[in-house]
Amino acid sequence: MSATPTTPSQKPAHDGSAKNGHAPAALVSEEVIRVIRDDGSLDPTWDPKLSDERIVELYSWMVKTRIVDDRLVTLQRQGRIGFHIGSLGEEATILGSAAAARPQDWIFPCYREFGALLLRGMPLQRYIDNMFGNSNDPVQGRQMPDHYTGKPWNFGSVSSPIGTQITQAVGFGWAAKMKKDDLATLVYFGEGATSSNEFHCGANFAGVFKTPTVFLCRNNGWAISVPAARQSASKTFADKAIAYGIRGVRCDGNDLLAVYAATREAIERAARGEGSTLIETLTYRLSGHSTSDDPKAYRKEAEVEAWKSKDPNTRLRGFLEKKGLWSAEKQTALEEQTSNELAECVKVAEKAAPPTLESMFEDVFAELPWHLKEQREQLLKGPRAKGHGH
Amino acid sequence: MPQMNMVQAINDALRLEMRKNDKVVVLGEDVGKVGGVFRVTAGLFDEFGDDRVIDTPLSEGGIIGAAIGMALYGLVPVPEIQFSDFIFPAYDQIVSELAKFRYRSGGEYVSKLVIRTPVGGGIRGGHYHSQSPESQFIHVAGLKVVCPTNPYDAKGLLLASIRDPDPVLFFEPKRIYRAAKGEVPEGDYTVPLGKASVLKEGKHVTIVSWGAMVYEALAAAEQAGAQGIDCEVIDLRTLWPLDIDTIIASVKKTGRVVIVHEAPKSCGLGGEIVSLINEKAFLHLEAPPARVTGFDTPFPYTLELEYLPLAHRILPQIVETAQY
Ligand SMILES: Cc1ncc(C[n+]2csc(CCOP(=O)(O)OP(=O)(O)O)c2C)c(N)n1
Numbered sequence: 001m002s003a004t005p006t007t008p009s010q011k012p013a014h015d016g017s018a019k020n021g022h023a024p025a026a027l028v029s030e031e032v033i034r035v036i037r038d039d040g041s042l043d044p045t046w047d048p049k050l051s052d053e054r055i056v057e058l059y060s061w062m063v064k065t066r067i068v069d070d071r072l073v074t075l076q077r078q079g080r081i082g083f084h085i086g087s088l089g090e091e092a093t094i095l096g097s098a099a100a101a102r103p104q105d106w107i108f109p110c111y112r113e114f115g116a117l118l119l120r121g122m123p124l125q126r127y128i129d130n131m132f133g134n135s136n137d138p139v140q141g142r143q144m145p146d147h148y149t150g151k152p153w154n155f156g157s158v159s160s161p162i163g164t165q166i167t168q169a170v171g172f173g174w175a176a177k178m179k180k181d182d183l184a185t186l187v188y189f190g191e192g193a194t195s196s197n198e199f200h201c202g203a204n205f206a207g208v209f210k211t212p213t214v215f216l217c218r219n220n221g222w223a224i225s226v227p228a229a230r231q232s233a234s235k236t237f238a239d240k241a242i243a244y245g246i247r248g249v250r251c252d253g254n255d256l257l258a259v260y261a262a263t264r265e266a267i268e269r270a271a272r273g274e275g276s277t278l279i280e281t282l283t284y285r286l287s288g289h290s291t292s293d294d295p296k297a298y299r300k301e302a303e304v305e306a307w308k309s310k311d312p313n314t315r316l317r318g319f320l321e322k323k324g325l326w327s328a329e330k331q332t333a334l335e336e337q338t339s340n341e342l343a344e345c346v347k348v349a350e351k352a353a354p355p356t357l358e359s360m361f362e363d364v365f366a367e368l369p370w371h372l373k374e375q376r377e378q379l380l381k382g383p384r385a386k387g388h389g390h
Numbered sequence: 391m392p393q394m395n396m397v398q399a400i401n402d403a404l405r406l407e408m409r410k411n412d413k414v415v416v417l418g419e420d421v422g423k424v425g426g427v428f429r430v431t432a433g434l435f436d437e438f439g440d441d442r443v444i445d446t447p448l449s450e451g452g453i454i455g456a457a458i459g460m461a462l463y464g465l466v467p468v469p470e471i472q473f474s475d476f477i478f479p480a481y482d483q484i485v486s487e488l489a490k491f492r493y494r495s496g497g498e499y500v501s502k503l504v505i506r507t508p509v510g511g512g513i514r515g516g517h518y519h520s521q522s523p524e525s526q527f528i529h530v531a532g533l534k535v536v537c538p539t540n541p542y543d544a545k546g547l548l549l550a551s552i553r554d555p556d557p558v559l560f561f562e563p564k565r566i567y568r569a570a571k572g573e574v575p576e577g578d579y580t581v582p583l584g585k586a587s588v589l590k591e592g593k594h595v596t597i598v599s600w601g602a603m604v605y606e607a608l609a610a611a612e613q614a615g616a617q618g619i620d621c622e623v624i625d626l627r628t629l630w631p632l633d634i635d636t637i638i639a640s641v642k643k644t645g646r647v648v649i650v651h652e653a654p655k656s657c658g659l660g661g662e663i664v665s666l667i668n669e670k671a672f673l674h675l676e677a678p679p680a681r682v683t684g685f686d687t688p689f690p691y692t693l694e695l696e697y698l699p700l701a702h703r704i705l706p707q708i709v710e711t712a713q714y
Pocket residue numbers: 112160161162189190191192193194218220222223224285289419448450472476479
């Protein structure tokens with residue numbers, strides 16, 4: 001299931017974004033990058049010229065991500081997991097950008113990017129264990145579902161507070177630059193997060209120190225119930241780059257190839273020492289904010305329907321079918337295979353034991369101080385809670 | 391009298407005060423059209439409009455800083471922080487500014503606002519939707535801190551908080567938002583700040599608690615009663631400045647005290663209460679004052695029921711303290 005993006009040194013001639021002639025003269029151009037046209041043909045201006053196999057592979061990941069999302073919502077509704085926050089409708093943004101990062105580039109996630117982590121090679125089982133918070137979960141069920149960590153795949157650790165990953169991604173890439181290492185960081189956040197302190201500090205540092213950072217703003221229209229228009233009076237979110245002296249670009253966030261091209265260009269610029277880029281992807285959160293949210297309370301069904309017609313998976317599938325690269329049979333086979341794999345993972349995760357009581361006290365510090373030893377003893381000797389571990 | 395839960399009672403208090411005083415404004419993330427993620431501000435947007443019930447950009451520093459500015463101009467803002475775990479981007483404004491305005495300007499400026507925020511665990515929220523940071527605000531001179539545990543108190547304390555001359559942090563225990571129900575008078579009344587409530591009188595052991603754990607303390611007290619231990623249960627209601635007289639009077643009567651709170655043990659408010667008891671009632675003590683609290687770890691997800699100081703952990707401590 002692994003999908004390793006190609007590195008520039010190994011880059012086949014057909015895999016890479018257009019290099020010259022597209023850099024806007026101004027920091028932020030008016031253009032919205034788009035590659036897949038409505039008629040299914042490709043606009044050559046920004047076509048990243050990925051191989052057919054690569055596009056099919058990325059499409060497959062978009063489908064898998066959606067199937068996993070769908071199943072996790074069901075598991076939450078059945079009370080088998082506590083929570084899920086997904087990426088329905090944002091698959092092209094997440095997979096297109098993650099695929100454009102080179103293997104040595106680090107990803108600093110928000111909380112909707114499990115597809116990126118699976119693409120990087122994290123086993124599905126490890127993700128599902130996190131969703132169940134069991135003893136096989138590397139974080140021992142300490143965090144909520146969808147708060148995973150993925151260091152082996154150059155992937156950060158999810159936390160809930162909005163925006164905190166942004167400055168960290170800047171510092172990480174900055175440190176690599178100091179050490180003259182060839183890597184960039186790709187940091188994800190929603191348009192709501194552009195109102196946070198961290199976004200402004202991060203973009204400012206990135207500009208001042210010319211760090212190799214790609215700021216990926218998923219403009220999915222909503223921050224829970226607050227519409228994007230309430231976050232900012234700027235004409236676009238990409239415009240915010242101007243104030244910090246970094247580049248800003250906008251792209252069709254439901255067009256895998258456009259997101260890939262925009263991200264690839266930003267990564268390559270960062271790698272060449274040309275500094276940071278803020279990418280605004282225009283997309284839409286088709287689901288509620290999370291399983292705790294009912295979007296009917298604040299947005300119109302007509303708006304959702306309009307975006308459903310721009311569904312990123314459907315669009316890419318249309319293109320692939322037109323080229324004879326995909327079929328209904330392939331779709332069914334992929335769906336079945338993913339569902340089976342997922343069912344197996346869920347079975348294993350549900351059978352796994354809850355984390356041990358001791359695990360609660362581990363990793364607070366590198367070594368257990370006296371007071372935590374004492375508290376651990378008290379817990380172990382004391383009576384158990386009703387519903388322990390569930 | 392209408393039956394209400396905590397959410398309805400707090401909503402009722404906001405509506406009543408907003409009708410009465412056009413200086414009162416509500417602002418925060420998702421508080422407007424949708425009425426808050428816990429629906430505490432439901433319906434206020436429709437009644438009072440976008441000028442007084444304001445969906446803000448996603449910035450706690452912006453919400454509290456702007457609310458302070460509004461207050462300096464003479465409004466009475468009641469900002470909501472969606473979860474108290476997300477109050478920290480506003481910590482600078484609260485600690486460096488809000489808490490010190492009166493003092494640093496010699497009373498020339500007063501920044502009067504009430505910050506409402508859900509607190510505590512019990513909703514399977516993991517690290518960042520469960521914490522109890524009250525002592526991090528009590529340690530800052532200049533803030534009053536309130537935490538109601540039933541609908542009657544929630545409405546009365548919120549009205550008192552809005553009318554109080556000082557800034558108030560109003561912590562709402564989310565575990566009991568809908569579970570705690572009771573009769574709530576229609577119309578205006580207040581529950582005074584700084585007064586604890588003795589929920590159950592008893593002569594053997596004093597239990598001091600607040601927030602959602604008050605119900606656990608009551609359950610444990612009932613179980614202890616079956617073993618012949620008669621507990622007195624105090625609900626602090628106002629965490630700071632606390633009702634020292636009620637605590638000391640009770641400890642002088644029982645000579646034994648157990649303090650129960652969800653927040654981590656070390657440097658929690660329980661430690662301060664123990665010190666005060668030592669200072670003011672040392673010679674009346676028959677047993678060392680004890681604490682049953684959350685552990686000194688981040689708040690866990692799967693093991694949340696083992697982390698919380700629920701009745702099954704309180705009861706053994708009551709017995710130990712009673713038999714000491
Ligand atoms: C500092 C902080 N404040 C509030 C929240 C609660 N919250 C969680 S997600 C969210 C909206 C985020 O919107 P956006 O940044 O646009 O990302 P999206 O969820 O749309 O992907 C809010 C307000 C939080 N997690 N952290």
